[in-house]
Amino acid sequence: MITQRWIESTAPAIAALLALLVMAGCGTAPDVESTSLLPTSTPTTGPTITIAPAITPTPAPALVETSMDDLVIDDFDAVHSPVDGGENEHLIFGNIQVPDHPADLPSDLAAFLGRWEGYSYGPPVRKDWKYVLVVQEIDEQEGRAVLWGGTNLQYPTLLNAIHFRVVPGEVPSIEWEYTDESGQQIASIAIAPDTGQAIGWLTPVEGGEPWGPIELNRDQSFVVYEDYPQYLADLRIYPGEYHDETLTESYGKGFLVYLPEGYEENPDQTWPLIIFLHGAGDRGDNLYLLAKASPFMMIRAGNPLPFIIIAPLMSDTEFYSSFPDNYLNGVLDQALVDYRVDESRIYVTGLSMGGEATYRFALLQPDRFAAIAPLAAYLFHPSPMEPIRDLPVWAIHGADDTIISPSTGQVPVDMLRAVGGNVEFTVLEGHDHDVWTDTYSDPAFYDWLLSHQRPQ
Numbered sequence: 001m002i003t004q005r006w007i008e009s010t011a012p013a014i015a016a017l018l019a020l021l022v023m024a025g026c027g028t029a030p031d032v033e034s035t036s037l038l039p040t041s042t043p044t045t046g047p048t049i050t051i052a053p054a055i056t057p058t059p060a061p062a063l064v065e066t067s068m069d070d071l072v073i074d075d076f077d078a079v080h081s082p083v084d085g086g087e088n089e090h091l092i093f094g095n096i097q098v099p100d101h102p103a104d105l106p107s108d109l110a111a112f113l114g115r116w117e118g119y120s121y122g123p124p125v126r127k128d129w130k131y132v133l134v135v136q137e138i139d140e141q142e143g144r145a146v147l148w149g150g151t152n153l154q155y156p157t158l159l160n161a162i163h164f165r166v167v168p169g170e171v172p173s174i175e176w177e178y179t180d181e182s183g184q185q186i187a188s189i190a191i192a193p194d195t196g197q198a199i200g201w202l203t204p205v206e207g208g209e210p211w212g213p214i215e216l217n218r219d220q221s222f223v224v225y226e227d228y229p230q231y232l233a234d235l236r237i238y239p240g241e242y243h244d245e246t247l248t249e250s251y252g253k254g255f256l257v258y259l260p261e262g263y264e265e266n267p268d269q270t271w272p273l274i275i276f277l278h279g280a281g282d283r284g285d286n287l288y289l290l291a292k293a294s295p296f297m298m299i300r301a302g303n304p305l306p307f308i309i310i311a312p313l314m315s316d317t318e319f320y321s322s323f324p325d326n327y328l329n330g331v332l333d334q335a336l337v338d339y340r341v342d343e344s345r346i347y348v349t350g351l352s353m354g355g356e357a358t359y360r361f362a363l364l365q366p367d368r369f370a371a372i373a374p375l376a377a378y379l380f381h382p383s384p385m386e387p388i389r390d391l392p393v394w395a396i397h398g399a400d401d402t403i404i405s406p407s408t409g410q411v412p413v414d415m416l417r418a419v420g421g422n423v424e425f426t427v428l429e430g431h432d433h434d435v436w437t438d439t440y441s442d443p444a445f446y447d448w449l450l451s452h453q454r455p456q
Contacts (some may be wrong), residue, residue: 060141060165066176076226088231091147092222094130094204108172109138111191116198116216122394124402126432132222141166152227152292206355216363228288239287251327256290258309270342276311277350277357283316295440308339324355344454349373351436359412362388371452375435379412385419390450393423396439
């Protein structure tokens with residue numbers, strides 16, 4: 001059985017892996033300074049987005065004269081437009097108006113004006129980063145735009161006012177200097193003549209491989225919620241607190257819980273339970289990040305599920321490289337006290353770091369679970385697998401995963417097979433580290449869980 005002693009002894013190796021996971025995306029969470037820029041029901045202070053006055057034509061600025069400055073929004077409704085007349089869901093930057101361009105502005109430059117949105121297809125996780133860009137004005141030398149971007153649009157990592165320069169050519173582009181933890185880079189965007197897409201790249205100033213592409217279209221679909229907790233509550237997803245203060249003080253702020261439709265109306269009914277364990281990038285203090293890359297995404301897509309779902313949040317700390325044993329046990333103990341759980345149908349699933357914890361949780365309590373589903377998972381310690389030999393296991397991995405290789409994901413599967421385990425290993429072609437988006441959006445996944453029940 002894996003113990004906390006093993007976690008402590010292997011912490012340096014796992015910490016190095018988790019650092020890679022965070023840099024790579026894996027549900028990457030924005031830092032506190034970035035999330036403080038998010039519009040809330042209580043207005044923040046700072047400059048309001050306005051349309052800058054027209055630029056007087058001058059020679060194009062040098063790259064060092066371009067800029068990407070932090071932006072604070074103090075009037076939510078002035079910036080984002082309601083979707084279908086609703087009060088909460090809003091199109092990001094949908095209310096930013098772009099003035100008419102001069103009649104003599106070349107058409108290939110006028111094509112930049114307006115709202116764009118799309119994804120990065122750069123490694124190691126395609127479509128993990130999302131962007132909304134509004135080019136407000138442009139002439140033959142320079143222009144201005146605003147940018148919203150991150151792995152979770154509700155909590156953007158990037159919220160910026162941009163001053164760019166125009167680079168002429170057969171296919172003109174716009175570019176500006178951008179500095180992040182990797183150093184100084186050049187952000188550039190050009191409109192592809194054949195597709196009409198705005199294609200972006202990030203290129204290190206001091207040389208190196210460009211990152212991208214970022215593909216932007218006129219899709220008009222990326223939204224943000226003025227009151228995100230209320231949006232989730234309307235879907236029956238709520239924040240939860242621990243009774244045992246040591247869990248909060250030592251391991252995590254709390255958890256998100258989904259209660260299935262009919263839960264309150266049927267006080268004698270018990271329900272299957274899914275415990276979801278998140279990836280390294282979602283560690284921190286923001287519970288609501290867990291609603292994105294998780295089984296909650298199925299519910300957010302309008303598909304209620306017949307489970308109680310509990311997702312504990314793990315603090316971002318150097319003391320633990322994964323979910324500690326005591327935390328996992330404490331979460332389950334509280335779930336059984338607070339909710340009407342069908343104890344013959346308790347399931348665990350998790351991704352990446354949470355996939356490792358999924359295996360370990362099953363080994364901690366081998367007689368508790370009906371089935372487990374580790375995604376993009378690994379298990380470094382050569383644990384005896386006999387305790388979960390009869391437990392149904394569905395491991396899912398991406399064929400192109402460069403963060404946790406398929407061969408690494410194969411290791412615990414082979415260990416289970418060696419003892420006659422009940423394990424299925426699915427390698428998804430065309431998938432990198434992100435196998436959770438398709439898996440957690442597939443009704444067949446939940447049907448598989450429900451097909452397994454522990455004898456009572």
